[in-house]
Amino acid sequence: MNPAKELLNTSLLLSLLVFRFCISLDTISPNQPIKDGDILVSKGETFALGFFSPGNSGGRYVGIWYHKVPEQTVVWVANRDNPLNDTSGLLSINGRGNLVLNSKKRSTPIWSTNASVSSTNNSMAQLLDSGNLVLVLPDNQRVTWQSFDYPTNTLLASMKLGLDRRTGLNRSLTSWKSEDDPGTGTCSYGINPNGYPQFFLYKGGTPLWRTGSWTGRRWSGAPNTVPNLTNYSFVDNQDEITAVYGFTDPTVFTRIVLDESGTIHRLTWNGNKWVEFWSFPEECDRYRECGLSSNCNPYEPDKFWCTCLPGLEPNSTHDWNMRVGSGGCLRKQGASMCRNGEGFVKLVHVKVPDTSVARVNMSLSLKECEQECLRNCSCTAYSSADETRGGIGCLSWHGDLVDIRTFANAGQDLYFRVDAVVLAQYAKKNGLTQSKSMVAILVVSIGLMLLLVVSIARWLVMRKKKAYFEESAMELERSTKNSYLPFFDLSIIIAATDNFSDANKLGQGGFGSVYKGVLDNQKEIAIKRLSKYSGQGIEEFKNEVTIIAELQHKNLVRILGYCIQGEEKMLIYEYLPNKSLDFFIFDETKRSLLDWRRRFEIICGVARGLLYLHQDSRLKIIHRDLKASNILLNNALNPKIADFGMARIIGGDQIEANTNRVVGTYGYMSPEYAMQGLFSVKSDVYSFGVLMLEIITGKKNSAYYHDGPSSNLIGHVWDLWREDKAMEIVDSSLGDQYANEISRCIQIGLLCVQEHATDRPTTSAVVFMLGNNTTLAHPKQPAFILKSTHNGKDRSISEVANSVNEVTITMLDAR
Incomplete structure (x- = not known):
């Protein structure tokens, strides 16, 4: 063979091998x-x-x-x-x-x-x-x-974390030093095998957060916020103490990351960017936030989150009044806790105390656990170790309890030891019973109470409007006393608003007025003040107090408290300086401030907040008035769903409910709700779909379109989408850089506004579609695409909805 040709062939072969090696x-x-x-x-x-x-x-x-x-x-x-x-x-x-x-x-x-x-x-x-x-x-x-076996800062599906008892290998996450330096940082996340195992997050060796113990299904202090998509397993035997998380769809990229600040994030790739599903620690999550023998309750922010356990009092009343809870709580003097009629108070939905100091006996039932704890005078609390099979295993604590917090949709039952006096007081206050005779007394009492309520209701019907209002106010005051919300004295609100000065007035609505206030500690608040002599809003006031007080999610507006004194009825909210979403997207100039990335974040945030209401919270809640003016924006323009005056709780197994009193806003109401009074999670999904299309286009659904066969935004988008021209109605300020993602969101919006509720996706499916680049179904014809006589303004059932900085107030009564 020609030497030159042989050399050429050899070079080509080597090049091919190198090329193949580099890429495949x-x-x-x-x-x-x-x-x-x-x-x-x-x-x-x-x-x-x-x-x-x-x-x-x-x-x-x-x-x-x-x-x-x-x-x-x-x-x-x-x-x-x-x-x-x-x-x-x-x-x-x-x-x-x-x-x-x-x-x-x-x-x-x-x-x-x-x-x-x-x-x-x-x-x-x-x-x-x-x-x-x-x-x-x-x-x-x-x-x-x-x-x-040697993870850095990222946990992937099927990766084990925890201790191999045979080799001594303890797999844990450690943060990077910075975004530019992947060196071992100061934050770590790993198993603590002491007592009853749990995961701890540390910063510089100091505990920041713990997951709580494994309940048999989940970590008690880390709610699963992506149901049906993730699965967890935990092994604790003589060979290992390990945990693994998996994802049901292997085509989806998902990861858990520990960042340099000591926060754990759960992220999923949606085809264009990483979307965060949750992060920890959040409010009340930080280890020993409230010191020893106390509970951190994020539903009482202005009453101070830290509360002493029943029968205990603050170690330092001065610190407690100054909102410093690290000193914890102590038993009241004179409390006898050893074979002197003491018992246990049940605390529900709590992360049980630090289990690294707990004693474990898996052979005991919950009842046997109670008896064992009662026999030992040093036992201060007990709980079930495994909530499967009706609750098995016994966790008991002996001494001070550390790091308890209240959840709305997670946690376990904890039984806390109290003396005979506190036990009796607690039973009387909460209607608890200790014997069959007490049960009989309770049944009779409930019957009498029901008769009393019926009598009062009949009496109220016959009263004049003013008398009705006054009695409703009294009933309102009684009902709110048992809520989770703290009470604000009227003098505090007057001082915070400069006696409700016009300079602090944010807006006017059907309920009354909304004011900005500044407390003595410089905390800014928003006050929703009901009109003194209006009968409207009483039921919505009670509804909002009882519902939103139970909720905790970063995409829901937080209610801080209430005030009922004399004729004054007020709700106090967190202050959000960037007003409501409609302030931006329906304004020709201001909507350019929201680029597509920000609008997509708002869409995803609202969807996650709605998923929490429908599925992840302890209550199953239908909002019934989801619209642009009820989406508030914080400093970072992150969305928060507001105004729960029209919201309704339905049973966990209930599909839909019916009402004779249809409330809401024209343009956002689903057809089955507007026409038949049927509301469900699917009616909220319909409202969300309308909101999505408004965010994408910068136009109101109720606006009139002269150049098309359909009169409203939904119909106009539907007409264009069928002609493959939907991008023509997209807000021009968004450009075409994200055309594919915007087009996909339009299709998701159309799926949400389909005429029949059964055709619409569930809220969890909407969140999944937004977070993952999966194939979408073909939407069917939307509802309400006929000609309209509205003039472009959103109309409530009786009156125009008025948007103010912090709270959107809508007239509710049908006429």
């Missing part, structure tokens, strides 16, 4: 190392491994990242604390069968797997589609080392 191989063998510039790609092209420099760093690291995600998202780093200073790095299998990272400028390895490998020349490193880098012996496929 998923393994490193003794004869196939990778250098800086090469990458490994897993078989399904999910993950890649190679050299990278994070952020503004000049150092070079070996890491693993998502291969199909445009923005490089690193999930693991090999030499995190020992970067290379140049591009001479080489990752290879050495003579002892270990994976090593070398540099031309250093004689010793920069990083190595340091695995015990019996075979010296037969190891192979392979990158799997799970994101796991494994060192295996091809002869028997035995894994001698894996990156999943």
Whole structure:
């Protein structure tokens, strides 16, 4: 053969091999190392491994990242604390069968797997589609080392965290030092095997947050906010204490990340960006927030979140009054707690105290646990260790209780030991019974109360309007006394609003007026003040107090308290300076301040808040008046659903409910609700769909369109979508950079406003569609697309809805 031709063929073959190695191989063998510039790609092209420099760093690291995600998202780093200073790095299998990272400028390895490998020349490193880098012996496929055993700041599906009792390996997450430095940071998240195991989040060795114990289904202090999509498993035996989380759809990219500040985030890739589903710690989550033997209740923010357990009092009344709860609580003097008629008070929906100091006996039932605790005078509380099979196992605490907090939709029952006096007081206050005779007394009392309520209702009907209002106000005051909300004295509100001065007035509505106020501690608040002599709003006032006080979500407006004194009835909310969403999107100038990324965040935030109301909160709540003016924006323009005066609670198994009193706003009401009074989660989904289309277009649904066959926004979008021209109505200020994502959101909006409720997606399906680039169904014809006589203004059943800075107030009574 011609030597020149042979040399050319050899060069072509080598080039082909190098090209193939750089883009397709998923393994490193003794004869196939990778250098800086090469990458490994897993078989399904999910993950890649190679050299990278994070952020503004000049150092070079070996890491693993998502291969199909445009923005490089690193999930693991090999030499995190020992970067290379140049591009001479080489990752290879050495003579002892270990994976090593070398540099031309250093004689010793920069990083190595340091695995015990019996075979010296037969190891192979392979990158799997799970994101796991494994060192295996091809002869028997035995894994001698894996990156999943040495996580950095990211937890992937199927990755174990926890302790291997046999080897002593304790897998935990550790934060990066900064966005530019993947070195081991000060924050960590891992298992604490003491007592009854639980996960702890630490910063500099100090506990920041704990998950609570494993209940058999979940971590008691970390609610699962993505139901039906994730699954968790926990193993505690003689070999290991480990936990694994999985995702039911393997095509979805999801990860849990511990950031440098000590916050854990759950993120999912939606095809364009990472969307956050939850983060911890949140309010009341920080470890020992309220000191010893106390409870942190985020539903009572201005009454001070920290509350003493029954029968206890603050260690320092002065600190407690100054909103400092770290001193905790003490038993009241003279309390006898040993075989002197004491018993247990049941605290519901709480994260049970720190279980690392708890005693565990899995052979006892809950009743046997109570008896065992009662016999031991040092036992201060007990709970079930496993809530499956009706509750098995016994957790008991002996001494001070640490880190209890109240949840709306999670937690467990905790039984706290109190003396005989407190037990009797608590039973009387809460209607608790200790015997069959007490049950009989309670039944009779309830019957008498019902008769009394009926009598009062009949009497009220015959009273004049003013008398009716006064009696309703009295009943309102009685009902609110048992709510979770703190009471604000009228003098505090007068001082905060400068005696309700016009300068502090934010707006006027059917209920009355809304004012801005500033408390003595400089905290800004919004006050919703009912008109003194209006009979409207009493039921909505009570409704809002009883419903929203139970809720806690970052996408719901927080009610801070109430005031009922004389003729004054007021609700106090957190102050949100950026007004409501309609203030922006329906204004030609202001809506340009909301680019598509911000609008999409608002859409997703509202959807997550709605999902919480429908599915994740302890109560199943239908809002019934979801609209742009009821979406408030905080400093960061994050959305918060407001105005729960029309909201209704329905049973957990109830599909829909019926009302003879249809309330809400024209343009947002679903057809089955407007025409038949039927409301359900699907009627809220309809309102959300209208809101989505308004956010995308910058136009009101009730606006009149002269150039099309349909009179409102829904019909106009539907007409254009069928002609594949839906992008023509999109707000021009959004540009065309995100055309695909906007078009997808239009289709989701149309799915939400379909005429028949059964065709509309559930709220959880909406959240999933927004967060994942899955195939969408073809929407059917929407409801309410006929000609209208409205003049472009949203109309309530009786009057125009008035939007103010913090609270949108709507007239409710049908006429």
